[in-house]
Amino acid sequence: MKKMMKKPLSRSRIIARIKFAVALLFTVLFICFSLFASYLAPYDPLETHYDHMLEAPSSRFIFGTDQLGRDIYSRILYGGKTSLLIAFAVTGIVSFIGILIGTAAGYMGGVFDSLLMRFCDTLMAFPGSIFTIALVSFIGTGVTNMILAMCLTSWTGFARTSRSLVLSIKNNVYIEQAKMGGASDWKILMVYIIPNVLPALLVNIFQSIGSKLLTISGLSLLGLGSPPPTPEWGFMLSEGKNFMYQASWMLTFPGLIILINVVIFNFLSDSIQDLMNPRESVW
Amino acid sequence: MFKQVKDRMISLLIILIGLSILTYGLLYLLPSDPIEVLIDSLGLPHDTETIERLNEEYGFDKPFWVQYFNWLKNIFHGDFGYSVKYSQPVNQALWRKLPNTIKLACSAFVMMIIISFPLGILSAVYKNKIADYIIRFMSFIGVSIPSFWFGMMLVYLFGVQLKWLPVAGFTSLKGLIMPTLTLGITNSAYYIRRIRAVMVEQMSEEYISGLKSRGLSKKKIIFRHVLPNSLLAVITMLGMSFGGMLGGTMIVETVFGWNGIGSAAMGAITARDYYLVQGYVLWMGFIYVIVNLVVDISYQFIDPRIRRGMQVK
Amino acid sequence: MSLLEVKNCTIKYQNGTSAVSNVSFSVEQGEIVSLVGESGSGKTTMIRAILGLLPPGGKVTEGEIILDGRNLLSLSEREQEELRGKDIAMIFQDVGASMDPIKLIKSQYIEAIRTHERISREESYDKATDMLRRMHLTDANRVMASYPFELSGGMKQRVGIAMGMTAQPKLLLADEPTSALDVTIQAQVVHELKELRDKYGATIILVTHNMGVASYLSDKIGVMKTSRMVEFGTRDEIILDPKEQYTKDLIDAVPKMGGKRFAR
Numbered sequence: 001m002k003k004m005m006k007k008p009l010s011r012s013r014i015i016a017r018i019k020f021a022v023a024l025l026f027t028v029l030f031i032c033f034s035l036f037a038s039y040l041a042p043y044d045p046l047e048t049h050y051d052h053m054l055e056a057p058s059s060r061f062i063f064g065t066d067q068l069g070r071d072i073y074s075r076i077l078y079g080g081k082t083s084l085l086i087a088f089a090v091t092g093i094v095s096f097i098g099i100l101i102g103t104a105a106g107y108m109g110g111v112f113d114s115l116l117m118r119f120c121d122t123l124m125a126f127p128g129s130i131f132t133i134a135l136v137s138f139i140g141t142g143v144t145n146m147i148l149a150m151c152l153t154s155w156t157g158f159a160r161t162s163r164s165l166v167l168s169i170k171n172n173v174y175i176e177q178a179k180m181g182g183a184s185d186w187k188i189l190m191v192y193i194i195p196n197v198l199p200a201l202l203v204n205i206f207q208s209i210g211s212k213l214l215t216i217s218g219l220s221l222l223g224l225g226s227p228p229p230t231p232e233w234g235f236m237l238s239e240g241k242n243f244m245y246q247a248s249w250m251l252t253f254p255g256l257i258i259l260i261n262v263v264i265f266n267f268l269s270d271s272i273q274d275l276m277n278p279r280e281s282v283w
Numbered sequence: 284m285f286k287q288v289k290d291r292m293i294s295l296l297i298i299l300i301g302l303s304i305l306t307y308g309l310l311y312l313l314p315s316d317p318i319e320v321l322i323d324s325l326g327l328p329h330d331t332e333t334i335e336r337l338n339e340e341y342g343f344d345k346p347f348w349v350q351y352f353n354w355l356k357n358i359f360h361g362d363f364g365y366s367v368k369y370s371q372p373v374n375q376a377l378w379r380k381l382p383n384t385i386k387l388a389c390s391a392f393v394m395m396i397i398i399s400f401p402l403g404i405l406s407a408v409y410k411n412k413i414a415d416y417i418i419r420f421m422s423f424i425g426v427s428i429p430s431f432w433f434g435m436m437l438v439y440l441f442g443v444q445l446k447w448l449p450v451a452g453f454t455s456l457k458g459l460i461m462p463t464l465t466l467g468i469t470n471s472a473y474y475i476r477r478i479r480a481v482m483v484e485q486m487s488e489e490y491i492s493g494l495k496s497r498g499l500s501k502k503k504i505i506f507r508h509v510l511p512n513s514l515l516a517v518i519t520m521l522g523m524s525f526g527g528m529l530g531g532t533m534i535v536e537t538v539f540g541w542n543g544i545g546s547a548a549m550g551a552i553t554a555r556d557y558y559l560v561q562g563y564v565l566w567m568g569f570i571y572v573i574v575n576l577v578v579d580i581s582y583q584f585i586d587p588r589i590r591r592g593m594q595v596k
Numbered sequence: 597m598s599l600l601e602v603k604n605c606t607i608k609y610q611n612g613t614s615a616v617s618n619v620s621f622s623v624e625q626g627e628i629v630s631l632v633g634e635s636g637s638g639k640t641t642m643i644r645a646i647l648g649l650l651p652p653g654g655k656v657t658e659g660e661i662i663l664d665g666r667n668l669l670s671l672s673e674r675e676q677e678e679l680r681g682k683d684i685a686m687i688f689q690d691v692g693a694s695m696d697p698i699k700l701i702k703s704q705y706i707e708a709i710r711t712h713e714r715i716s717r718e719e720s721y722d723k724a725t726d727m728l729r730r731m732h733l734t735d736a737n738r739v740m741a742s743y744p745f746e747l748s749g750g751m752k753q754r755v756g757i758a759m760g761m762t763a764q765p766k767l768l769l770a771d772e773p774t775s776a777l778d779v780t781i782q783a784q785v786v787h788e789l790k791e792l793r794d795k796y797g798a799t800i801i802l803v804t805h806n807m808g809v810a811s812y813l814s815d816k817i818g819v820m821k822t823s824r825m826v827e828f829g830t831r832d833e834i835i836l837d838p839k840e841q842y843t844k845d846l847i848d849a850v851p852k853m854g855g856k857r858f859a860r
Contacts, residue, residue: 122301128530493694498681
């Protein structure tokens with residue numbers, strides 16, 4: 001790897017860097033939109049304008065208004081705050097727990113490892129997000145419970161990936177050397193293994209943010225997210241569905257925003273993949 | 284190979300046991316006492332007499348494992364509890380709606396194959412050409428698009444604007460079209476990417492040089508060699524995608540009002556009909572696991588390297 | 597006129613590195629010519645270029661490769677396909693890896709034959725088994741009904757040689773055909789190659805890092821080092837009177853057998 005770095009940048013490497021820069025720019029931009037929602041939003045997302053119900057996009061309400069005359073643009077900005085926050089929180093927690101458990105299992109092997117893998121298999125044996133949905137419905141709706149349910153069901157992916165990454169580097173010479181030098185298991189894990197598997201997992205982490213955004217909007221569409229007046233993209237869609245005939249903008253804009261955000265995070269994850277491994281990248 | 288099938292069976296058993304424990308455990312996550320839920324579901328009065336009687340019958344005062352095994356015994360007898368919402372045993376309520384879900388999942392699956400195979404192959408064969416870029420761009424959007432929104436936009440476009448297809452009342456064959464399109468198209472995006480990746484990988488294998496050195500044309504190499512080898516690698520993913528389909532039916536059925544077990548479960552969630560949700564989760568997990576097993580075993584028969592006893596990896 | 601002439605050939609990869617620089621040599625009808633050198637010296641790239649099978653990004657930037665008066669570099673894709681396997685055949689270092697892993701030898705062999713000859717499957721099958729037997733694979737029917745992974749290394753190389761020779765190509769390229777094998781099997785395969793020439797008059801270019809093998813088989817030897825051909829001459833010139841230090845090193849690297857160098 002180090003030898004490769006010395007070579008002049010090949011075309012694919014330059015493209016990968018540009019792609020990453022663009023992806024990063026957009027990510028930061030969209031995070032800022034949500035972060036500074038309160039400054040950017042022209043209206044209070046909960047403020048109703050009864051004389052402007054179901055109004056088509058105009059210079060005053062650029063994305064139009066909903067059935068209560070609330071400004072959709074402002075609601076989308078505020079909704080982003082909730083959605084992104086949850087997505088980041090879940091991905092953060094899940095990747096932390098998953099990587100820790102996965103690397104430990106891969107490194108230690110034995111009974112712990114096989115038990116863990118069986119458990120992962122079992123959790124993954126529920127198709128799609130069915131188990132997450134069921135969990136939320138049993139422990140109750142709301143943001144905290146949604147985060148809890150998503151965490152409980154989605155750490156397994158990270159555990160599996162990091163485990164297999166650890167298995168691939170576990171027998172490297174430098175780890176053997178550290179072992180012979182008398183380093184404790186904990187130290188080897190923290191100093192030699194986790195820092196080595198982390199870069200490869202970055203791809204998964206950003207991809208996970210994208211897919212969590214989809215799950216979150218799905219859950220809130222089903223009414224399992226935070227209770228109504230709170231603006232949430234998925235819930236806005238389910239409201240929009242009822243006004244399809246009169247106000248298509250209630251449907252188009254929240255959906256487009258979800259799509260754009262997921263695209264951005266997937267793009268970021270893709271560009272990191274390219275950056276790390278321009279040759280093998282098929283995408 | 285027999286040993287491999289046996290191993291699969293054992294891990295299947297473990298997964299099924301785990302699946303049932305997790306599903307049963309759901310009841311314990313309820314903020315309220317499971318016995319209260321049971322009383323609600325049976326429509327009985329909340330008095331000490333009933334609680335005592337039910338405790339005796341269902342053993343709610345017994346340890347978790349005893350209760351679990353009792354529950355499991357009931358499951359084996361086809362007793363998944365009683366659904367409040369549908370006023371009938373969970374089993375019956377689900378059975379009645381299962382065909383609709385299977386219909387949807389299967390037609391979406393077929394649609395996915397019809398879309399993704401040609402596009403994936405095209406994309407790999409014309410790697411880094413215009414067609415490839417277009418397909419890649421579309422599938423990239425496809426994996427990022429929320430399926431429910433895509434479905435809603437289809438309804439808006441074909442139902443509201445063009446008035447070609449019904450907007451509501453998705454029961455007829457015509458009503459199957461839009462949910463199928465939604466599930467099929469959104470799921471194929473992922474698949475196109477996989478097929479392309481697998482084929483591109485196959486095309487860089489050494490045997491391609493071998494075939495070329497014997498003078499085979501590009502077309503023959505792709506259709507007679509790259510494709511069968513790639514399909515073999517794709518087969519294992521088929522089971523998983525079918526699971527994805529099943530999982531996706533819940534939201535899509537709800538969005539389109541398709542009368543399957545997914546929308547039934549959704550209705551049950553709103554109605555706090557916990558036994559039906561529990562039954563639904565268990566059924567879906569079961570179906571998914573079995574489908575994967577079938578795919579796995581058939582794979583062992585199709586791949587000559589395994590069939591003829593070579594250990595792959 | 598020589599059967600094959602390589603003139604001032606330079607092959608570059610996309611990133612600008614030359615795999616082969618300004619290499620020239622010629623091969624006469626019925627000769628065995630060896631290209632010897634360590635891995636990365638460009639010898640494999642050279643013969644792959646003759647077959648038009650350079651890895652992606654590789655390109656012959658200068659020079660000519662002329663077979664029987666035809667410049668191979670100016671051929672169309674179709675003409676190249678026509679040529680491969682018929683006029684020029686190749687035996688790979690690992691023949692097993694050069695075959696479709698999930699197709700029977702039978703189907704691949706018949707397919708290869710029918711690519712260049714308009715004959716029935718049955719005729720192709722007979723032709724194939726006949727060829728396998730000539731390569732001393734007596735149980736030819738069983739070989740035909742096997743998958744590549746079911747054959748031993750030596751058997752696979754023999755199948756490779758048989759498949760290569762079936763169309764009686766003008767030129768046979770052998771890329772390290774023995775280096776993946778055990779020593780005893782190596783000797784047998786080397787013997788097989790020698791027989792090809794002696795019995796059937798085949799013209800062979802052999803790529804090897806083993807000067808011993810080259811010395812035993814070749815009429816002419818080319819020594820390659822870091823993309824250049826440092827020495828080219830008859831077997832005796834190279835083995836008995838090497839001019840370059842590098843050639844001497846290669847000869848010295850051949851293990852002694854019974855106190856005598858196998859090479860001499």
